[in-house]
Structures are given as structure tokens and as C-alpha cells.
Amino acid sequence: MKIKTVDLTRTYRVGPSKIIAVDKVNFEVDKVTFTAIVGPSGSGKSTLLNLIGLNDCPTSGKIFIENTDTSLLSGRERRKIRLFSIGFVFQTFNLLPTLNALENVELPMSLAGKSQKEQREKAVRLLENVGLGDRLSHMPRELSIGEMQRVAIARALANDPEVIIADEPTGELDSKTAKEIISLLFDINRKLKTTVIVATHDEKIVEVADTLCTIGDGKLKV
Ligand code: ADP
Ligand code: MG
Numbered sequence: 001m002k003i004k005t006v007d008l009t010r011t012y013r014v015g016p017s018k019i020i021a022v023d024k025v026n027f028e029v030d031k032v033t034f035t036a037i038v039g040p041s042g043s044g045k046s047t048l049l050n051l052i053g054l055n056d057c058p059t060s061g062k063i064f065i066e067n068t069d070t071s072l073l074s075g076r077e078r079r080k081i082r083l084f085s086i087g088f089v090f091q092t093f094n095l096l097p098t099l100n101a102l103e104n105v106e107l108p109m110s111l112a113g114k115s116q117k118e119q120r121e122k123a124v125r126l127l128e129n130v131g132l133g134d135r136l137s138h139m140p141r142e143l144s145i146g147e148m149q150r151v152a153i154a155r156a157l158a159n160d161p162e163v164i165i166a167d168e169p170t171g172e173l174d175s176k177t178a179k180e181i182i183s184l185l186f187d188i189n190r191k192l193k194t195t196v197i198v199a200t201h202d203e204k205i206v207e208v209a210d211t212l213c214t215i216g217d218g219k220l221k222v
Contacts, residue, residue, distance in 0.1 A: 001066065001085060001162035001195045003052055004028045008061035010047050021047040023218035024061065029163075029211070034189045034196045036206050039215035045199035046091060046167050048215065052197070053088045053165045054078050083111055087156030087194075089166035093148045095140040101127060101151045102136045108158040126154040130184060146177035153184060163195040164188060170202045182208060 010022040021044045029035050039045055050056040052063055054070060063070045065081060073081070082088070095104050105123035114122075127136055130150040140148055149169060156164055166185065170178035186208050189196040198205055206212055214221050 002028075002030055002064075003163065003195075003197075004064040005052065006062045006064070008048070008051060008063060009059050010044075010051060010056065011059045020218050022051065022058075025215075025218070025220040027052070027213065027220055027222070029195060029197060032189065032193045032195055033210045034186065034208060035198070035211040035213065036209035037197065037199045037213045037215055037220075038201065038206060039199075040201075043215045044218040045215060047218075048220070049088075049165050049167050049197070049199055053086050054082050055088065083108060084159050085162045087153075087158075087161035087164045089149075089152045089156050089164065089169055091167040091171065093140075093152040095148055095151055095155075097140050100137050100139050101132060101143070101154075104140070104151055105155045105158055108155060112159050122158065123154070126157055127151070130154045131180070145172050146174075146181070149173065149177075149181055150184070153181070153188075157188065157192075157194075160192075161194065163197065166196070166198045168199055168201070170200065170205065178202060179204065 005025055005027045008022055008025040012019045012021055025048060037045055037048065051058055070078065102123045105126055106119040109119040109122060124136065127133060130153055132147060132150050135143060135147060143151065169185065170181050173181060182204055185196055185198065188194050
């Protein structure tokens with residue numbers, strides 16, 4: 001998916017001080033690339049991903065998705081893009097604790113109005129594809145961190161998005177599990193032809209990425 005930002009800026013006001021979390025960022029991803037955004041903690045990675053994932057709105061500057069100026073979209077249109085075109089993998093997964101693995105993956109399909117049969121069949125297939133065919137009925141608390149990460153990735157893929165945006169997807173994982181998650185994201189990019197954007201510290205991800213951007217104090221260097 002084509003995403004472009006122009007002087008994208010997000011500031012937070014905390015008491016009397018102003019924090020510039022994302023500072024005039026000009027960022028562009030084209031079609032089926034794998035892009036890594038690398039920077040230390042606090043550099044603005046999550047803020048930037050939340051902006052381009054339409055979870056948050058800029059203080060100034062613009063985000064274009066497929067040449068559409070997203071600042072002109074209604075809330076309903078933004079929700080539609082989030083539901084159908086963007087698969088977001090949150091740093092802390094955001095799995096719903098009262099739903100099992102299958103139900104977590106079914107949720108976006110349910111919101112998209114898919115039939116229950118279709119939801120179930122696809123959720124099973126997606127979880128099998130991420131290696132969790134034997135964990136379908138597990139609740140999030142019964143899963144390891146690596147397994148939760150896989151459920152979150154399967155859920156992000158539920159409505160066949162054009163882009164997967166993942167916030168430090170290997171940040172909490174041991175190196176073996178991290179390697180598996182990286183190869184999963186790489187396969188999603190190459191086989192499903194899905195654009196992948198990851199924020200990371202992980203050099204192994206940097207190695208597989210087509211494009212590397214670094215971010216420091218909210219400023220992006222390509
Ligand atoms: P990263 O993901 O690279 O660790 P973040 O995007 O989370 O960085 O944060 C960038 C900066 O913005 C940090 O200085 C952080 O403290 C600040 N920040 C992030 N979210 C908020 C918020 N909701 N309110 C105030 N400051 C925030
Ligand atoms: Mg972060």
C-alpha cells in the first residue's frame with residue numbers, strides 16, 4: 001500500500017511542557033516493501049506508527065494513503081480503512097483477555113460482517129499458518145508471549161489488509177522465537193504481497209528489510 005506523510009508532526013502537552021514526539025516527518029512507503037523504522041526508546045516510533053495506522057491524528061502535517069489525504073476522511077471512512085486495509089500489531093498485542101485465540105482472530109471479520117462459518121474457517125486457517133493450530137481455544141493468559149504475538153499477527157491478517165504495521169514485534173521475544181516471527185513477517189510480505197512496516201531495535205529485522213529508516217528525537221532519516 002502506498003503511504004506518504006508530509007511534515008507529519010505530533011506533539012503532546014504534559015503540564016506546562018510540550019513534547020514533540022514526531023517532528024516534521026516525511027516518510028513514504030510504496031506498494032509491497034518491507035520497511036524497518038529503527039530508533040531508541042522514546043524516539044517516536046510508536047507515535048509514528050499510530051499516526052500512519054490511523055489510530056491517532058497529527059497535530060500538523062498530513063498522511064496520504066493511496067493518494068487520499070486522510071485528514072479529509074470522516075471517522076467512518078477512517079474506521080473502514082483501519083478495518084479492511086491496515087493490520088496493526090500492537091507492542092503489547094491488545095488481545096481481548098476474555099476471548100480465546102480463535103475469537104480474537106474472528107473479531108475483525110465479525111466487524112466486517114463476514115458469516116460465522118467464514119470467520120471460523122479463516123481464523124482456524126490463519127492460526128494454523130502462524131503455527132498455532134493446537135492453541136485455538138487457549139485464552140490469551142494461557143499463551144506464551146511468542147504465541148500471543150502470533151495471535152496478534154493472525155488477527156491483523158484477518159481481513160486481508162494491504163499493509164501490516166507492527167510495533168516492536170520481537171521486542172519481548174527470545175532470539176529463537178524472534179527469528180520465527182521475523183520469518184513470518186517476511187513471508188507475509190513476500191508471499192501475500194502485503195506491505196510491512198515495523199518499528200524495531202532488532203538487527204535481524206533490519207537485515208531482511210528492503211528499506212531502513214532511522215528515527216531520533218522524532219526526526220526521521222531515510
Ligand atoms: P518509542 O515508541 O520510540 O519508544 P514513543 O512514540 O512511544 O517512542 O514516544 C515518543 C515520545 O513521546 C517520548 O518522549 C514519550 O515519552 C512521549 N509520549 C508518547 N506518548 C505520550 C503521551 N500519550 N503523552 C505524553 N507524551 C507521550
Ligand atoms: Mg514504542
